[in-house]
Amino acid sequence: xxxxxxxxxxxxxxxxxxxxxxxxxxxxAAAVVALLGSSSASALTSINYCGILVxxxxxxxxxxxxxxxTNTASYSGSGNVGVCERxxxxxxxxxxxxxxxxxxxxxxxxxxxxxxxxxxxGNDSNYRHTIDGQALRP
Amino acid sequence: MKTRRIVLSLAVLLVxxxxxxxxxxxxxxxxxxxxxxxxxxxxxxxxxxxxxxxxLSATNAPASxxxxxxxxxxxxxxxxxxxxxxxxxxxxxxxLLPAADGWLCISSTSGLEAGCYDAGTTVTAASVMCxxxxxxxxxxxFGIAEDGIxxxxxxxxxxxxxxxxxxxxxYIYRASREAxxxxxxxxxxxxxxxxxxxxxxxxxxxxxxxxxxxxxELRRVDPDEPVQVVSP
Numbered sequence: 001x002x003x004x005x006x007x008x009x010x011x012x013x014x015x016x017x018x019x020x021x022x023x024x025x026x027x028x029a030a031a032v033v034a035l036l037g038s039s040s041a042s043a044l045t046s047i048n049y050c051g052i053l054v055x056x057x058x059x060x061x062x063x064x065x066x067x068x069x070t071n072t073a074s075y076s077g078s079g080n081v082g083v084c085e086r087x088x089x090x091x092x093x094x095x096x097x098x099x100x101x102x103x104x105x106x107x108x109x110x111x112x113x114x115x116x117x118x119x120x121x122g123n124d125s126n127y128r129h130t131i132d133g134q135a136l137r138p
Numbered sequence: 139m140k141t142r143r144i145v146l147s148l149a150v151l152l153v154x155x156x157x158x159x160x161x162x163x164x165x166x167x168x169x170x171x172x173x174x175x176x177x178x179x180x181x182x183x184x185x186x187x188x189x190x191x192x193x194l195s196a197t198n199a200p201a202s203x204x205x206x207x208x209x210x211x212x213x214x215x216x217x218x219x220x221x222x223x224x225x226x227x228x229x230x231x232x233x234l235l236p237a238a239d240g241w242l243c244i245s246s247t248s249g250l251e252a253g254c255y256d257a258g259t260t261v262t263a264a265s266v267m268c269x270x271x272x273x274x275x276x277x278x279x280f281g282i283a284e285d286g287i288x289x290x291x292x293x294x295x296x297x298x299x300x301x302x303x304x305x306x307x308x309y310i311y312r313a314s315r316e317a318x319x320x321x322x323x324x325x326x327x328x329x330x331x332x333x334x335x336x337x338x339x340x341x342x343x344x345x346x347x348x349x350x351x352x353x354x355e356l357r358r359v360d361p362d363e364p365v366q367v368v369s370p
Contacts, residue, residue: 044179044209047365049172057340064172066365070209082337086268089356092348098337099253099264104210107249108269116357118368124339136177136209137361 044069050133054123059086060131063120068135069113071095072104073121075129082124083131089117098124113137172367180215180238187240189257193284194234194242194307208245211235214254216243224282224306230271232308234282244282244308251280251310260284260330263323265338268347273312279320279336280310286328292336294318315343 047068050060073085084098087105094117095108109117121133186194215238224232230248237243243254248271253264262281266272283290283304290309292300296318302311311320320336346352 044177044213045174046177047172047174049367061370062172063368064365065368066363067359067361072210072213080334082335082339084337084339086345088345089348091346091355092352093268093345094348095269096267096345096347097265097269098267098339100255100262100334100337102210102254103264104208104252104254106208106210106245106252106269110249110270112356114358114361116359122339124335124337135365136213 044136044138047135048132050121050131052130053128054131055128056126057124059120059122060133063118064135065116065118067113067115067117068119068137069109070105070136071119072102072134074102074132076132077129081129084122084124086120087117089115172365174365177213179213182215182217183220183236183238185220186236187257189240190242195285208252210254211237211243211245211252214238214241214243216254224308234307250278255282260332261287261290261323261325261334263334263336265336267342268345274347275315276312277315277338277342278310278312279338280308281323282307283309283325284327287325291324292320293322293324294320
């Protein structure tokens with residue numbers, strides 16, 4: 001097959017485009033592999049919320065929505081301070097627990113990942129304290 | 139022009155890839171109140187801290203490794219390979235696990251009894267108001283107790299007191315939600331006596347726990363969707 005003068009540059013352009021496309025595909029594949037690799041290496045992502053002074057026997061005014069595998073409430077100071085965690089998926093409550101200084105939703109959310117959740121934390125003591133919320137997801 | 143666009147797209151993709159593990163601020167209006175970070179898990183503990191080993195006779199009974207522990211215990215570096223059976227009622231086993239930095243975690247096959255405590259703990263008290271294996275309209279108070287404490291006394295809002303036996307360093311108290319609110323857990327043991335809050339909130343009866351019938355009403359979401367912060 002012979003190329004006419006008008007066809008030759010076009011084919012040459014297509015060749016360059018093909019090379020660029022292959023290069024792009026390779027780089028995209030490498031990026032995706034890197035992305036997947038980084039997410040599998042890091043087992044869990046933590047979403048930290050609240051972290052403010054919470055009134056006695058009250059829920060933190062800030063909460064988060066999404067889907068999670070664990071919700072934890074904690075108080076990082078010393079002494080006995082009751083803290084609570086709660087995960088709602090309206091109209092129901094999936095998990096509700098309280099403990100001293102740190103409490104997590106344990107295995108309560110097993111099987112519910114992928115459903116809408118409202119993760120909340122609270123202060124179950126008689127004084128104002130800073131309560132940290134931490135939700136985990138893969 | 140096209141090549142420049144491709145290069146630009148690649149650059150964005152690579153930035154996203156590299157930035158995947160860095161902190162992201164989640165905002166609600168103009169207020170930043172949450173951050174998303176990749177967490178580092180504590181390395182699993184290689185055994186119970188000396189303090190807990192001396193305090194708990196349950197650590198003398200090795201168990202089959204637990205298949206999975208909850209998120210909090212995982213983050214605290216609880217080691218399922220080092221788990222010890224604290225009690226077994228024929229249906230559910232309760233385990234004690236050593237965790238990083240001398241902490242101790244409790245875990246169970248039912249998923250009900252779970253938590254992590256730092257060294258120096260004599261008696262703990264936690265409450266469960268909603269969990270998959272908690273019977274309907276029930277509240278549970280459970281905890282760990284050192285050797286020499288064979289029962290705890292749970293004082294309730296109506297002035298009554300209920301005893302809960304300690305088996306394998308663990309006690310479990312369950313009552314109807316209609317029963318008086320548990321207020322404190324008191325103990326007397328080998329050279330120690332004390333009282334702590336039962337950690338049951340005043341509004342413990344509020345809320346409807348999930349049931350199998352409710353499952354169909356729950357809304358599915360894409361778990362990869364960004365987390366939203368709800369502010370007052």
